[in-house]
Amino acid sequence: MNASFMALKSAGIEGVMVDAWWGLVEKEGPMKYNWEGYAELVKMAQKHGLKLQVVMSFHQCGGNVGDSCSIPLPPWVLEEIRKNPDLVYTDRSGRRNPEYLSLACDLLPLLRGRTPIQVYSDYMRSFRDRFKDYLGEVIAEIQVGMGPCGELRYPSYPESNGTWRFPGIGEFQCYDKYMRASLQASAESIGKKDWGISGPHDSGQYNQFPEDTTFFRSNGTWNNDYGQFFLEWYSGMLLEHGDRILAAANRIFQGTGAKLSGKVAGIHWHYRTRSHAAELTAGYYNTRHQDGYLSIARMMGKYGIVMNFTCMEMRDGEQSENASCSPEGLVRQVKKATKTAGTELAGENALERYDAGAYSQVLTTSRSDSGNGLSAFTYLRMNKRLFEGRIGSTWWSS
Template sequence: MMPLDSVTNGNTVNRKKAMNASLHALKSAGVEGIMIDVWWGLVEREAPGAYNWGGYTELLDMAKKHGLKVQAVMSFHQCGGNVGDSCTIPLPKWVREEMEKDSDLAYTDQWGRRNYEYVSLGCDSLPVLKGRSPVQCYADFMRAFKDNFKHLLGDTIVEIQVGMGPAGELRYPSYPEENGIWKFPGIGAFQCYDKYMLSSLKAAAEAAGKPEWGSTGPTDAGHYNSWPEDTPFFKKDGGGWNSQYGEFFLSWYSQILIEHSERILSSASSVFEATGVKISVKVAGIHWHYGSQSHAAELTAGYYNTRFRDGYLPVAQMVARYGAVFNFTCIEMRDHEQPQDALCAPENLVRQVGLATKEAQVPLAGENALPRYDESAHEQILKASSLNIDGSSNDREMCAFTYLRMNPSLFQPDNWRRFVAFVKKMNEGKDSRRCLEQVEREAEHFVNVTEPFVQEAALALLP
């Protein structure tokens, strides 16, 4: 992953000298490609349909020159306010103007707090953005990207990851870190209280013959930083999540998220048809409270996954319908590294997602959720990417892994040495019969070869 601010507000490549040296080092170390956020808030910032691809043209040409493939993320969300966000890139100016006029275009919690990270899916198909619907805006943006970079599609640009929500993930903004609203490992809060979402809920309740369920979401589900057992809705015994009403609400809340994804995936598939690029969808690795019966933190984010129900299979099946890739985070985490009282279980979660994607016959790709440069994290990634999840021998492994992130820390001598060895092992794949000592020796050779570029990159990246 490239730095979030790889392209500046002035639409040029940020720290161009550092970027060039860094890409040279990555290519020399055996890295196959880079991930670039293509920010809606930068490219179409000033006016609808006025696209400025300046910095991206330069950056993509640079990647091509170095022989690196590109995973381009259509970033329809705001940068700033989430884990690891190191800069602020708001939504386009004209989108924010519309949201100021009609604050119901923003996701809203039960206390009326608005979230401006991503336009609410409740108005996906309504012409609320200066005559276009949000989904039309996303489709037009992707079409403009395709027209501008068609000479690179399928060759340099090999994958389009389509942003579906906050942090580019298919989820609700249920755990916003901005202004300290949420802190790990809080359960988060449902985001369905804008008038467009409530209108959908009302219609669903009437269709179910329970109009009394349609006026509001659960009001007994605690606050952002509650724990499941402290709330009537999420508690283990007699919790509302496991009632007839809970089943109705959670089915609706998760289903309209999947329908939102379908609308955007359908657009992406038709825009990029026959261009040779893969389409992918990113799903968040919400591993805290996974060991509880209700899986509260997953429920507020929109994944209807509980002790009694698989919430990832429906998502995987939807992704499979469009021939897309299911991209999942938290691949580097081990259960014992997490706070035990919050019943975190990232390894079990990755295993569940692996099984769901296997059943849906959809390719699975991975990312690490937090920056890690230690061998323990690298070993966990290697183990998880082999997808030997049920103990049986299989011929499946992750189709790709994207490492978070290229920054000055990566180019520190010890971190770089470990990273080069990790890349070498990942490239070998799980079927390699070669001894690890030989791989380590080759990695050491690559470390020596890349030393001049790494030193240049490390110096140039310093603030």
């Protein structure tokens, strides 16, 4: 790590990003925090004149793109999940996902007397108090985790056990009892009790394509009154969840000098279809008729949070034709949305890429011709391949 940091510094890198895993730090029991490994890392970064971008990672590591290790949620939280499986997201077949707690539990004191929002807040407060002397200096940015992979989304495309494969449309995650209760209440409030019984019955399965389903096909039920009601509720729940966590983070880190950011997933497959099915199941109500990113950008902008977006290295032509991908179109839309909302935009590459083509695409994307330019870029990933001579000269010579 020491040698890597020296190499990065000499190449003109500003700093590194690191996950502060909930499953490691609060492992021993509620409010028993162990930050010692992170304290060592902060001192090492300081010694080399590097900055840190620290992610408050309230999700499990393992089971997604690029995950090479396994860090589950804290054991005492897993114990509560065993007792009450509805604490986690659930799909229509009743499959539970242990990656992240269901947002419908946010305000319920189900974690030994604390609500998930209180647990996340106590964790961030503990981090702030432990590292107060480094915040705004060495620790330049806190990225606030809001879902699986740290992203503000539902776990609609889980890769573990081969449940989902690219470019499947994914599935809605609204079948734990707390999500169902919210859906029911929402439907009853507009006098449509039968709309609250469950999620759409015709939205297909993880690995289908939009046209295979009655809900997502071009003239499907996503665009009728019921479809619009459901999608507004589902995406609205996600926005409220983001708002609650970011409001708490904003209060906790105010005045520390550290920037705050939140991550949104670059779901570029089926982007060229009318319904944008893969985005809808993830909770982004973005269709041919509706801008799903403007509301997210506005919510983040309200607290001065930087929106961090992925897939900045991808080109449209690189994807298989049948997946209707358009990473470039998606990035353009997000740049416009953040510009309209007055929200800062930062970027990451979605996949590990060490080629000149991906690098030049990042440079193109970072310019501000079509909306916001990027205020920062985090490159994935620091590993052995990054330091191989040939790649090094392609990437870091500037």
